Amino acid sequence: MTISFNDRVAIVTGSGSGLGRSHALQLAARGARVVVNDFGGSRDGRGGSATAAEQVVAEIIAAGGEAIANTANVTSEADVQAMVEQTMDSWGRVDVLVNNAGILRDKSFAKMQGDDWRAVVDVHLNGSANCSRAVWPIMREQRYGRIVMTTSTSGIYGNFGQANYGAAKTGVVGLMNVLHIEGEKYDIRVNCLAPTAATRMTEDIMPEEILGTIAPQNVTPAVLFLASQDGPSRTLLLAGAGCFTVAKLIEAEGIYLDEQQRTPEKIAENFDQMCDLSSGREILTGSEHVEKIIDRAKQHNR
Ligand SMILES: NC(=O)c1ccc[n+]([C@@H]2O[C@H](COP(=O)([O-])OP(=O)(O)OC[C@H]3O[C@@H](n4cnc5c(N)ncnc54)[C@H](O)[C@@H]3O)[C@@H](O)[C@H]2O)c1
Numbered sequence: 001m002t003i004s005f006n007d008r009v010a011i012v013t014g015s016g017s018g019l020g021r022s023h024a025l026q027l028a029a030r031g032a033r034v035v036v037n038d039f040g041g042s043r044d045g046r047g048g049s050a051t052a053a054e055q056v057v058a059e060i061i062a063a064g065g066e067a068i069a070n071t072a073n074v075t076s077e078a079d080v081q082a083m084v085e086q087t088m089d090s091w092g093r094v095d096v097l098v099n100n101a102g103i104l105r106d107k108s109f110a111k112m113q114g115d116d117w118r119a120v121v122d123v124h125l126n127g128s129a130n131c132s133r134a135v136w137p138i139m140r141e142q143r144y145g146r147i148v149m150t151t152s153t154s155g156i157y158g159n160f161g162q163a164n165y166g167a168a169k170t171g172v173v174g175l176m177n178v179l180h181i182e183g184e185k186y187d188i189r190v191n192c193l194a195p196t197a198a199t200r201m202t203e204d205i206m207p208e209e210i211l212g213t214i215a216p217q218n219v220t221p222a223v224l225f226l227a228s229q230d231g232p233s234r235t236l237l238l239a240g241a242g243c244f245t246v247a248k249l250i251e252a253e254g255i256y257l258d259e260q261q262r263t264p265e266k267i268a269e270n271f272d273q274m275c276d277l278s279s280g281r282e283i284l285t286g287s288e289h290v291e292k293i294i295d296r297a298k299q300h301n302r
Helices: 018-029 051-062 077-091 114-142 153-158 163-186 208-214 220-226 264-269 271-275 286-301
Strands: 009-012 033-037 066-070 096-099 145-150 188-195 236-240 243-247
Touching: 009 018, 009 077, 018 033, 018 051, 018 066, 018 096, 018 220, 033 051, 033 077, 051 066, 066 077, 077 114, 096 114, 114 145, 114 163, 114 188, 145 163, 145 220, 153 163, 163 188, 188 220, 220 236, 264 271
Parallel strands: 009 033, 009 096, 033 066, 096 145, 145 188, 188 236
Antiparallel strands: 236 243
């Protein structure tokens, strides 16, 4: 089965460099008309220029594809709205949104200032929400949409010095969970990518000897799969160095305590059993968890 993006329109945020550039090039190579968005700033989110986006557009056109440049700052709702209007005016639809734009302001939590926190959360979490909200009515109307959020192992597992980034990156997993539920009946599928790649974002974080094995183009096939017509929804796919794997949150079966046993000591006593994942399972909605505990409580009270 060949995955094609013929007749599809894709917006890739932050695609003037690194992973986004690779996603834009590969989507275009498979037929998508691509909006190459990038505000062209520095790694910590300062400055800005149209050059980055324009260069990627030139590459796509030189390879025979179709693309337009856009310099919206994803933190600005007005910029994002204008980007989506530009897309609709040019091509009349939006099938794929890849929320990829990102910045870093790494510091230990002890040294992190409010500005560093807000700037990072604003780009990754609010930026992903702004772009998703702007395409949402179009995707609902079309009854078709594919949204890929970019999360990170720094959030889903944690990484020293990245409290702002980790919190924002786990925030987009929550955004995926809810948009998956709300988008399902409109065939809007929402997934998360957790990439590992050598880009300007990681060049001084990762050891030099591994940078060669983690080129961005090794990650992009995962995005194309997640954004494809028959792709999954609510999937967190980790990709890098040719390795692809899915991560899930599993809830242990847990324990039930009778009313007189509901003490912190009893919880301490039974903690190992609460942590036992051997009969754990994935819970697909908040209400499913509530049903599980109510059923269990009822069984014990019969
Ligand atoms: N490289 C990795 O190993 C890695 C790991 C985990 C997650 N990520 C995520 O992947 C995404 C891409 O990162 P990358 O490694 O390619 O870094 P990068 O710095 O090369 O690319 C990020 C791009 O986003 C653009 N951008 C930043 N803020 C923007 C804004 N407000 N509006 C529009 N564009 C903006 C930048 O100009 C830049 O071109 C990011 O979300 C990053 O957090 C990367």
